[in-house]
Amino acid sequence: MYSREGFSSTGRKITVFDTTLRDGEQSPGIKFSPEEKHKIAYMLEDMGVDIIEAGFPAVSSEEFNIIKSINSTANRAKICALSRCNDGDIYSAINSGVNYIHIFIATSDIHLKNKLKISREEALKKIEHSINIAKDAGLYVEFSAEDATRTDMDFLIRAFKTAEVSGANKVNIPDTVGIMNPISMRNIVSRIKQNIDIPVSVHCHNDFGLATANTIFGVEGGASQVQVTVNGIGERAGNASLEEVVTGLAAFMNAKTNIDFSKIYNISQAVSRFSGMEIQKNKAIVGENAFSHEAGIHVNGIINSPATYEAINPEFVGRQRTIVIGKHSGRSSIEWILNKNGIKCSEDEVKYILEEIKSYNGKEAFDEDRVINLARNIIKIRGD
Numbered sequence: 497m498y499s500r501e502g503f504s505s506t507g508r509k510i511t512v513f514d515t516t517l518r519d520g521e522q523s524p525g526i527k528f529s530p531e532e533k534h535k536i537a538y539m540l541e542d543m544g545v546d547i548i549e550a551g552f553p554a555v556s557s558e559e560f561n562i563i564k565s566i567n568s569t570a571n572r573a574k575i576c577a578l579s580r581c582n583d584g585d586i587y588s589a590i591n592s593g594v595n596y597i598h599i600f601i602a603t604s605d606i607h608l609k610n611k612l613k614i615s616r617e618e619a620l621k622k623i624e625h626s627i628n629i630a631k632d633a634g635l636y637v638e639f640s641a642e643d644a645t646r647t648d649m650d651f652l653i654r655a656f657k658t659a660e661v662s663g664a665n666k667v668n669i670p671d672t673v674g675i676m677n678p679i680s681m682r683n684i685v686s687r688i689k690q691n692i693d694i695p696v697s698v699h700c701h702n703d704f705g706l707a708t709a710n711t712i713f714g715v716e717g718g719a720s721q722v723q724v725t726v727n728g729i730g731e732r733a734g735n736a737s738l739e740e741v742v743t744g745l746a747a748f749m750n751a752k753t754n755i756d757f758s759k760i761y762n763i764s765q766a767v768s769r770f771s772g773m774e775i776q777k778n779k780a781i782v783g784e785n786a787f788s789h790e791a792g793i794h795v796n797g798i799i800n801s802p803a804t805y806e807a808i809n810p811e812f813v814g815r816q817r818t819i820v821i822g823k824h825s826g827r828s829s830i831e832w833i834l835n836k837n838g839i840k841c842s843e844d845e846v847k848y849i850l851e852e853i854k855s856y857n858g859k860e861a862f863d864e865d866r867v868i869n870l871a872r873n874i875i876k877i878r879g880d
């Protein structure tokens with residue numbers, strides 16, 4: 497359970513299915529190069545992700561080749577390919593060499609009518625036919641009912657039952673347009689769990705900023721797998737973010753994953769660089785400000801005991817605490833920097849440095865180096 501120093505989960509084991517390379521890459525404007533995809537896949541495997549959705553092979557021959565080569569270099573993680581319910585897509589996935597296929601079809605009336613232009617019964621037939629092909633080829637099949645959360649409940653159960661009877665190994669509930677809340681997500685998962693016997697996964701989008709909470713409550717409802725992306729990248733407002741979900745699962749659900757938390761920050765930085773998507777400064781766990789302190793009262797508390805203003809020890813997630821100097825700083829911040837760098841100043845000199853900082857009008861935070869330079873100038877003038 498939650499403790500500032502780390503988590504000692506003793507509860508259920510939750511499978512982490514990462515879709516940074518598929519749904520994440522569907523973020524407007526992102527295209528990873530083959531090398532970047534390889535590097536991300538390597539880091540995901542190294543940090544303990546169980547299943548990596550490497551892409552959608554039917555998209556292009558380049559995508560097909562990347563999936564094939566990631567699949568041939570992976571060791572422990574299972575490599576998965578996405579496929580619609582059509583023969584061409586399924587054979588592309590089979591030919592890419594993966595043993596794990598993620599087959600999806602939309603089940604909501606909105607999608608059936610406006611996008612697929614087929615009836616509910618036709619959708620059920622496609623589910624059965626597609627899963628049969630994949631199973632005959634010996635693949636592990638995860639089936640997703642796209643737009644599940646806007647699907648009529650009785651029909652959703654029929655769709656998942658059809659998938660189960662056709663041989664699917666797992667079903668996934670996508671909240672495709674992110675319209676759930678934690679309670680409704682918990683309820684839909686527990687309702688599906690009452691009707692089928694294979695494992696249930698959740699895939700939450702972040703249109704209302706609730707993807708992490710919804711994913712965690714999906715687990716509360718009985719899901720044993722979470723679909724996530726690094727930094728929460730993905731279509732529109734993105735997907736549930738890996739770093740928030742795995743730490744939240746450990747902190748609040750006593751749930752175990754295979755994730756090595758100390759590797760979270762490195763992969764977050766790599767995905768940000770490769771995707772060109774900057775991480776919002778105040779993003780939980782991986783944002784620049786997540787373990788930074790400026791206000792005098794906070795810094796005082798942190799100096800006495802970091803637990804005062806930190807939910808978790810930054811080192812636990814591969815981070816370091818920073819003290820930022822600015823308009824809200826107090827004397828203790830200056831003293832902390834000077835002590836850390838072995839610089840001795842009198843009380844009046846510290847006061848003078850603080851006044852200089854407070855009268856600074858620039859937009860950037862006043863960093864440690866500038867404090868040290870100011871102190872050294874004072875020492876020079878005083879002639880020590």
Ligand code: KIV
Binds near residue numbers: 519
């Ligand atoms: O959001 C979604 O519905 C998806 C499916 C392909 C699973 O990404």
Ligand code: ZN
Binds near residue numbers: 701731
């Ligand atoms: Zn999605």
